[in-house]
Amino acid sequence: MSETNKKQFIRRGAHQIAEVANGIIDPVLAKRAGISTALLGSWDEIAGEDFAECTRPEKIAWPRREPGTDTGYQAGTLTIACEGARALFLSHAQGELIGRINAFFGFPAIRQIRILQKPVVQAPRHRPKPPPLKGEAARKLDEMMEGIDNDALRNAVTRLGTAVLQKKRTLRR
Template identity: 30%
Template sequence: MAKDDLPEPKRRNKTLSVADALAGALDPVLKKRGFAGRDIITHWRSIAPPPFDATTQPDKLSWPRAERSAEGATLYLRCAPGQALFAQHEAPAIAAAVNRYFGYLLVNDVRLSAEPFTPGSGQRMQKPRQPSQSEIAKVGKATEMVEDDDLREALQALGLALSGRSKPKAE
């Protein structure tokens, strides 16, 4: 096939989010793991009851081979070290939470996966930065003319938060 025979790529004159752009690449992988969509993985923190929202991750859904119904899958969870016994004990509560989220009997059983647990990277707690006295004075001077107390306090909080951002380097 010659290069001239290739069709012109279809252009979308709009911006796409990374999630939308990668959806086509992720869907076949998720289907191999038994997931019909990304909902259970992307919304796991709101689906799972605490503390399982932070200590477990869905690994795969295993559907019964003999039955034709779409209900009653086994959900395999990756579990944080030291939490496996607790997660296994509370498996019915986890299954009930998943079924409540979706509104029908999706998960019949919850089991633990042998795969290692990899927690999310966005959970590190950052130490709040204390603004310097000069920053406090500068923000106070900029907002002293605002008459409404609530608005002034909100603007001061915003000013102090913005003063903590890294400043661009002068070349």
């Protein structure tokens, strides 16, 4: 295969959105908070079941280096937001959490944790199931799904169709 033919098969300009977003967000996070999107994205696994819901990494503070001195690498301090009384339990589990964080990074990046007691807002993990369709909407959805034999696809289309055909809720004040 010639070089020109090889170049035709190279994808140009096709990137995953996550790669583009991380490329934009990571430098900003690193400069302002010392944190990467990889740490934020993996926080649930790093923190574990006990602390995933009630904690969030805020920033990493790296020690300042004196100009002209080569003191080598020094680990930083990770600031974690934690809700209410869970902060006490987190303070007792600091050693284990530091070990998990450093294992994630692959080197001793964190030497201590600073805990801030404040609310941690997390996106809801599971939305409640909408009520099943009734009447004309249910018949319409059943007609649309005729011929779908695959159970997984049928369930997905049912969820989507229910969400689309559901009557809009009005907000009351």
